[in-house]
Amino acid sequence: MSNIKLRKATTDDAVLLARLARETFLSTYEAFNEPRNIQEYVARAFTPAQIGQELKDSDSAFFVAERDASLIGYIKIRPAASLENVPETGALELERIYVAKAHAGNGIGRMLLDAAVAETIRREHGYLWLGVWKDNPEAVAFYRKCGFQIVGQKVFMMGSEAQEDHIMLLTIAHVYDVDAIRQRLNKLN
Numbered sequence: 301m302s303n304i305k306l307r308k309a310t311t312d313d314a315v316l317l318a319r320l321a322r323e324t325f326l327s328t329y330e331a332f333n334e335p336r337n338i339q340e341y342v343a344r345a346f347t348p349a350q351i352g353q354e355l356k357d358s359d360s361a362f363f364v365a366e367r368d369a370s371l372i373g374y375i376k377i378r379p380a381a382s383l384e385n386v387p388e389t390g391a392l393e394l395e396r397i398y399v400a401k402a403h404a405g406n407g408i409g410r411m412l413l414d415a416a417v418a419e420t421i422r423r424e425h426g427y428l429w430l431g432v433w434k435d436n437p438e439a440v441a442f443y444r445k446c447g448f449q450i451v452g453q454k455v456f457m458m459g460s461e462a463q464e465d466h467i468m469l470l471t472i473a474h475v476y477d478v479d480a481i482r483q484r485l486n487k488l489n
């Protein structure tokens with residue numbers, strides 16, 4: 301898909317990013333969850349104030365995909381407590397990756413992941429891990445295609461409902477040319 305621009309998000313993006321986050325989360329999960337649970341989750345997690353706070357946190361990083369000045373996808377990585385089978389050091393959590401439904405299947409998820417991987421390498425980390433709902437087979441297939449492997453299980457609380465997540469791990473050096481990415485990053489500095 302042409303005309304896609306990727307960039308790091310800033311606090312100026314809080315309002316539009318909160319809207320995109322809310323819409324993409326609802327379009328992914330609304331049909332499969334208790335309306336009350338999901339509405340409560342969305343009302344808490346995706347307000348401009350909450351997203352603004354997260355954007356201010358320099359330990360985390362958001363990248364956004366834009367087309368014709370509209371936000372159509374985003375990814376967020378952050379440091380997080382290590383889980384079973386995730387290396388204790390050198391790993392960041394891929395907390396969220398969402399592409400607007402109308403733009404899915406056009407390589408944007410892969411572009412966002414590549415940006416997150418470059419940022420992870422810039423921070424001298426070697427792994428990305430994530431939790432993904434077992435009942436989201438499309439996302440699991442996407443992650444597998446991108447080189448993640450299932451390494452464990454965990455529970456995610458969607459309101460009052462306990463949901464089972466796969467824990468998936470990407471060993472970056474198995475999939476990406478780390479030296480080439482480092483050289484590209486050095487040139488940009």
Ligand SMILES: CC(C)(COP(=O)(O)OP(=O)(O)OC[C@H]1O[C@@H](n2cnc3c(N)ncnc32)[C@H](O)[C@@H]1OP(=O)(O)O)[C@@H](O)C(=O)NCCC(=O)NCCS
Pocket residue numbers: 324328397398399400403404405406407408409410411431432433436437438439441442445446
């Ligand atoms: C999952 C998601 C981020 C993928 O983004 P995308 O832009 O649709 O994916 P891409 O077009 O970049 O696909 C990248 C690769 O994964 C493959 N892929 C994507 N979805 C797939 C699926 N459902 N099944 C099999 N392969 C898939 C593509 O074929 C492509 O492979 P290729 O590079 O070898 O051609 C996006 O579809 C999305 O936002 N889904 C809803 C939200 C969601 O579930 N997020 C994850 C929550 S944990």
